[in-house]
Amino acid sequence: DQQVKQNSPSLSVQEGRISILNCDYTNSMFDYFLWYKKYPAEGPTFLISISSIKDKNEDGRFTVFLNKSAKHLSLHIVPSQPGDSAVYFCAAENQAGTALIFGKGTTLSVSS
Amino acid sequence: DSGVTQTPKHLITATGQRVTLRCSPRSGDLSVYWYQQSLDQGLQFLIQYYNGEERAKGNILERFSAQQFPDLHSELNLSSLELGDSALYFCASSATGSPPNYGYTFGSGTRLTVV
Numbered sequence: 095d096q097q098v099k100q101n102s103p104s105l106s107v108q109e110g111r112i113s114i115l116n117c118d119y120t121n122s123m124f125d126y127f128l129w130y131k132k133y134p135a136e137g138p139t140f141l142i143s144i145s146s147i148k149d150k151n152e153d154g155r156f157t158v159f160l161n162k163s164a165k166h167l168s169l170h171i172v173p174s175q176p177g178d179s180a181v182y183f184c185a186a187e188n189q190a191g192t193a194l195i196f197g198k199g200t201t202l203s204v205s206s
Numbered sequence: 207d208s209g210v211t212q213t214p215k216h217l218i219t220a221t222g223q224r225v226t227l228r229c230s231p232r233s234g235d236l237s238v239y240w241y242q243q244s245l246d247q248g249l250q251f252l253i254q255y256y257n258g259e260e261r262a263k264g265n266i267l268e269r270f271s272a273q274q275f276p277d278l279h280s281e282l283n284l285s286s287l288e289l290g291d292s293a294l295y296f297c298a299s300s301a302t303g304s305p306p307n308y309g310y311t312f313g314s315g316t317r318l319t320v321v
Binding site: 136183187195 | 261304309
C-alpha cells in the first residue's frame with residue numbers, strides 16, 4: 095500500500111507559468127517531508143523540505159506547502175523554466191526516522 | 207558528482223543468476239541506503255546500514271541481501287534473478303543513522319537488466 099502518493103504521472107507547463115506538483119500521504123504520524131528532482135541518467139537530488147510544524151517553506155522559485163489536516167503537500171515552481179523539466183519525487187520520513195518513503199514521481203515538462 | 211559512487215553503471219544478466227552491486231558512500235557518511243526503482247513503482251526502500259550494522263529493512267526480497275564493510279562501502283547481492291528484478295538500483299548515504307533535514311545524497315544508480 096502506497097503511503098506517499100503522487101497521483102499525476104505527468105504535468106506539462108509553459109515556460110514562465112506556475113508548476114504545481116501534488117502529493118498525498120496516508121500516515122498522520124509523518125512529520126518531515128522532502129521533494130527530490132531527478133534528471134535522466136542521474137540520481138535524485140534534494141530540492142526542498144518542510145517540517146510538520148510549518149505550513150510553508152520557500153527557497154527561491156520553489157515553495158512547498160503542507161496541509162496536515164488534508165495530509166497533502168504541494169510543490170510550486172514559479173516561474174517555471176525549461177531546465178526544470180525532470181521527474182519530481184515527494185518523500186516522507188518514516189515513523190522510525192530511519193528512511194524516506196517516496197512516491198512514484200511526477201514527470202514535469204516545461205516548454206519554451 | 208554527488209560523492210556517492212555506484213558500480214557498475216549497467217549490468218545485463220540472465221534469469222537465475224546472481225549479481226553484486228557496489229556502493230561507496232560520500233566521504234564521512236556512515237549510513238548507506240539501498241533503493242529500487244522499477245518502471246511503475248517509484249523508489250522503493252530496500253535496506254539501510256549504519257556503520258556496518260543493519261538498521262532498517264524495507265521491501266527487500268529474501269533473494270536479496272546486503273552488507274556494509276569496515277571501510278563503509280556497501281554491496282547489494284541479488285540472487286536467483288527474475289525478469290521482474292530488472293530495475294534501477296540506487297544507493298544513498300547520510301552522515302548519521304537518520305535522514306538529515308536535507309535528505310540523503312544519492313548515487314547515479316546501477317541499471318540492472320535481467321534477460
